[in-house]
Amino acid sequence: MSNLFYNAAPQETRIAAPQKAARQYPAHKPKTVYLFGTCVVDLFFPEAGMDAIHLLEREGINVDFPQDQSCCGQPAYTSGYTEQAREVARTQVELFKGGWPVIVTSGSCAGMFREHYPDLFKDEPEMLAKVQELADRTYELTEFLLHVCQVQLTDQGEPLQIALHTSCSARREMNTHLHARALIGQLEHVERVEHDHESECCGFGGTFSVRMPDISGAMVADKTQALQASGAQQVVSADCGCLLNINGAFDKQNIPLAGQHIASFLWQRTQSKQEPST
Structure with a gap:
């Protein structure tokens, strides 16, 4: 499959794949953000987490790192262990309350927050509202530096x-x-x-x-x-x-x-x- 069209369709009847709406970024940098460091950074690349903090603080932003954060739940989710992934997700959602942006040092983990948490809780309206709110304020680190911090x-x-x-x-x-x-x-x-x-x-x-x-x-x-x-x-x-x-x-x-x-x-x-x- 190409990025724009389903190749299986004849040339004259190809249907464009759905395109996501462009994300709207805030006009001003926040005073405080959360950092979600990811389990791999925490265990194997702690210097990357610290350097992410340095980059954000240099922009005049306070960084809060909840100590109880753990895995985003992606390994369980992609392996088909949906209930275990939900359990992990519930814990993370509770840690990142308060409306501050959540900056993630991995695009795949940020994608778990933004793309897959809503899917995990699509049949739980109250929880779905919480994870959608979290998704809306989640940014991968380079995205945040480029588009929000400019x-x-x-x-x-x-x-x-x-x-x-x-x-x-x-x-x-x-x-x-x-x-x-x-x-x-x-x-x-x-x-x-x-x-x-x-x-x-x-x-x-x-x-x-x-x-x-x-x-x-x-x-x-x-x-x-x-x-x-x-x-x-x-x-x-x-x-x-x-x-x-x-x-x-x-x-x-x-x-x-x-x-x-x-x-x-x-x-x-x-x-x-x-x-x-x-």
């Missing part, structure tokens, strides 16, 4: 070629690749290089990589080899699940590349000499 980044680093990887669900549900491209495009000394398989899944897919290891391994091999062939000196992504998979494959194949979360990349590239490094 950041203007000043590059402080040396010339660098990077390749961008965006998770397939983040690309599909949150347009994260477009937001990341726009922010990276503000960095004067950074060149983003194209690579084959850019829009394809890295093979992680949460439990997919466990259930289908041979297929997953073949997919990440294609991905990492394409990244190496691009000539990029570094890989940047907004999704740490993908980074776990891609970095692990780099190590296994002895490919001298490493992936970094975009929050850390942007923070490190744009610090002035007066700003702390951590």
Whole structure:
């Protein structure tokens, strides 16, 4: 299926796929936001969560991080454990009350909040209203920096070629690749290089990589080899699940590349000499 048309239909009778209405962004930055760090960031990439906080605080925004937050429920949901996913979702919804925007360091987790929580509770009117309200104030980090904060980044680093990887669900549900491209495009000394398989899944897919290891391994091999062939000196992504998979494959194949979360990349590239490094 293409992005615009169902290919199975004859040329003269193709039906355009439904298009989402453009999101309306607030005219002013909020004073306070919540940060949903995601379980993968919390366990494996804590520096990405801290750097996301640094980026938001530099915009004059207070950041609240509820300590009881956990997984968004996506692994259970995509594995068919609907009731368990609902249980996780109820807990998260209760933690993020109060109307502040919720900033998420992963496009796939933000997509879970915005796209799939309403589906989980479509038969529970009271809960549906709560999750829809949460969905309406949920933003992926790069989306929020670009469209709400309207950041203007000043590059402080040396010339660098990077390749961008965006998770397939983040690309599909949150347009994260477009937001990341726009922010990276503000960095004067950074060149983003194209690579084959850019829009394809890295093979992680949460439990997919466990259930289908041979297929997953073949997919990440294609991905990492394409990244190496691009000539990029570094890989940047907004999704740490993908980074776990891609970095692990780099190590296994002895490919001298490493992936970094975009929050850390942007923070490190744009610090002035007066700003702390951590």
